[in-house]
Amino acid sequence: MKIIRKRRDIHHGDRYFYFLLKGLASGLPLLLFLIAAFLLKASWPTINEFGAAFLFTQDWDPVxxxxxVLAFAFGTIVSSLIAIAIGAPLSIFTALFLTELASSRVAKVAGFLVEMLAAIPSVVYGLWGIFVLAPILRIHVEPFLGKTLGFLPLFQGPPYGVGMLAAGIVLAIMIIPTITSVSREVFRSVPQSxxxxAMALGATRWEVMRIAVLKTGSTGILGAVILGLGRALGETMAVTMVIGNRADISASLFSPAQTMSSVIANEYAEATSATHVAALLEIGLVLFLLTFIVNSLARVFVWRASLGRSAR
Amino acid sequence: MRRTQPSALSQLVEITYKRRRLVTRAMMIVLIAAFLVATVPLFSVFFHVVRQGLPALNMDFFTHLPAPVGEAGGGLANALLGTIILVVLASVIGIPWGVVIGIFLSEYGKSRFAALVRFSVDMLASIPSIVIGLFVYALVVIPMKRFSGLAGGLALGILMVPTIARTTEEILKLIPVHIREAGLGLGVPRWKMILFIIVRGSMGAIATGVILSVARVAGETAPLLFTALSSRFWFGGLDQPIASLPVQIFNYAISPFEEWQSQAWGGALVLILFVFVTNIITRLALRRAHGSGQS
Structure with a gap:
């Protein structure tokens, strides 16, 4: 009798423990919902007033x-695409170097260095961008690009240093650790066989990587790149500090621009009217939805890639 | 006959083989170059932060309030203190919540509900930190009608949750099933087994994840801009705006005054040293723990 009752007590303890954990864990989906709900509520005045025009007009006039938000959306998307164009190949090759080429000892140290790129705070990248990167771009890179590739509208106009190109480069640096580490996981999960x-068929070292590793991992790589894109879309401080903060839609990569996150960071202090605040919050809502979609997409790809091969 | 007259086919094979070998060699160089290029920014940032930040660091930097515009001297003592306060506040919210979610996902992680929680962890980790800041602004700052340290701490705390939950889950999953079974086999209730065998046994590794996430949020700027705001004075209560190192670096970096820009570099040096040192120490500790566990 006694023994049975005792056992029941044990089960009670387990049940309370489980409910406690579950309760605290359920706070997280709730939090996600609350974030969307509060942003929606706080930006309701502008959603109501401007509707879809908010997304498709370029006129940002707080007075x-x-x-x-169109000009800012343009800035966000273009700067992120530059970041992907520069960062994705670098990251994928770096990941290949780490998994396929480097000895495990070298890979450990080298991998650590790449991971440390993610540890540098955004604001420090911004500081570096203003005082180191932008002058280099203004004095050396942009005049050179203008001279050699100036026939393209992309590389026309005066070299400011700060601008779309600077933002894209800083973003590229910041997404390298993300894309590299996810690609590394993907490459690692390609079976040794x-x-x-490929080797048995006479493939050279690079052909092994191309045929066996890159091709098998292509879905996962796509996922990794989209994850990097998601990170670039929402990055704020470094971009705010180097993009020049002028809401232009210009074909030239040298010209200053403004992104959705940088306009929030720039105008929060001077936003006095209720509509202006609501408009900034609505940008936040758009960013939230955008990154939510992009990251869900990436998750599907990475998940599929790792599910397809390693039967874990 | 074949030996004296190489056929057209074998000649072709020879040529393509040469080309393939060349391509391979070139690609090997490309891979190494990619890695080197990727690490250039790390060294460049570190070099410039040390070079420009070191001269700015002196006693005043760590003990004085910011000087008014145009006056030399002054320091970032209030920002340093503010960052410590904000991080402590964030830890109070973020660490218990994150660890508990990690335990839940590792020990009860097979249900549909757990999949939803895991999805939420991933999504929360990917939301831009400035959006978290806006959320806290709408949740706390608008009703309270003022910026406050409390709001800043809450924003940072939310940012800590997904990283801590993820690392905790991964660490606990490393513990072999037979240890759990041994515990249960002794008649220990499951909750005791989880808390006193599983969690206690990996306390060190969990602490590592926690410390890394603390180091990360200590450098966060965007979510503090419109929650904690900034302040030129000493800490005046949690319901008041509060200075923080990253926000101060931002404000000084975009200012036109050389004195302030130099202090921004000094602040960046302090921040980077803190982040690097915690990263290196925790990783070494983790590696040692892993090494002894395996051998």
Whole structure:
């Protein structure tokens, strides 16, 4: 009798413990919901007033109380695409170097160095961008690009240093650790037998990487790149500090621009009217939805890639 | 006959083989170059932060309030203190919550509900930190009608949760099933087994994850801009705006005054040293723990 009761007590303890854990864990999906709900509620005035025009007009005039986010969306998307164009190949090759080429000892140290790129705070990248990167771009890189590739509209106009190109480069640096570490995981999960099979067919070292590793891992790499994109879209401080903060839609990469996150960071202090605050919050809501979609997409790809091969 | 007259085919094979070998060699160089290029920014940032930040560090930097515009001297003592306060506040919110979610996902992680929680962890980790700041602004600052240290701490605390939950889950999953079974086999209730065998046994590794996430949020700027704001004075209560090192670095970096820019570099040096040192120490500690566990 006694023994049975005791056992029941044990089960009670387990049940309370489980409910405690579950309760605290359920706070997280709730938090996610609350974030969306509060942003929606706080930005309701502008959603109500401007509707879809908010997304598709370019006119951002806090004095005249007219708000359209198009120029900032352009800045966000273009700077992120530059970041991907520079950062993705570098990261994928770096990941290949770490998994396929480097000895495990070298890979340990080298991998640590790449990971440390992620540890540098955004604001420090911004500081470096203003005082180190931008002068280099202004004095050396942009005049050179203008001279050699100036026939393209991308590389026309006066070299400011700060601008879309600077933002893209800083973002590229910041997403390298993300894309590299995810690609590394993807490459690691490619079965060794694939590499051996390619080698047995007489493939050279690079051909092994191309046929066995890159091709098998392509879905996962895509996922890694999209994850990097998600990170670039929402990055704030470093971009705010180097993009020049002028809401232009210009074909030239040298010209200053403004992104969705940088306009929030820049105008929070001077936003006095309720509509202006609501407009900034609505930008936050758009960013939230955008990154949510992009990251869900990336997750599907990475998940599929790791599910397809390693039967874990 | 074949030996004296190489056929067209074998000649072709020879040529393509040469080309393939060349391509391979070139690609090996490309891979190494990519890695080297990727690490250039790390060294460049470190070099410039040390070179420009070191002269700015002196006693005043760590003990004085910021000087008014145009006056030389002054320091970032209030920002340093503010960052410590904000991080402590964030830890009070973020560490218990994150660890508990990690335990839940590792020990009860197979249900549909757990999949939802795991998805939420991933999504929360990917939301831009400035959006978390806006959320706290709408949640706390608008109703309270003022910027406060409390709001800043809450924003940083939320940012800590997903990283801590993830690392905790991964660490606990490393513990072999037979240890759990041994515990249960002795008649220990499951909750005791989880808390006193599983969690206690990996306390060190969990602490590592926690410390890394603390180091990360200590450098966060964007979510503090419109929650904690900044302040030129000493800490005046949690319901008041509070200075923090990253926000101060930002404000000084975009200012036109050389004195302030130099202090921004000094602040960046302090921040980077803190982040690097915690990263290196925790990693070494973790590696030693892993090494002894395996051998």
């Amino acid at each position: 005249g109380e007219h708000f359209g 694939y590499r051996e099979a």
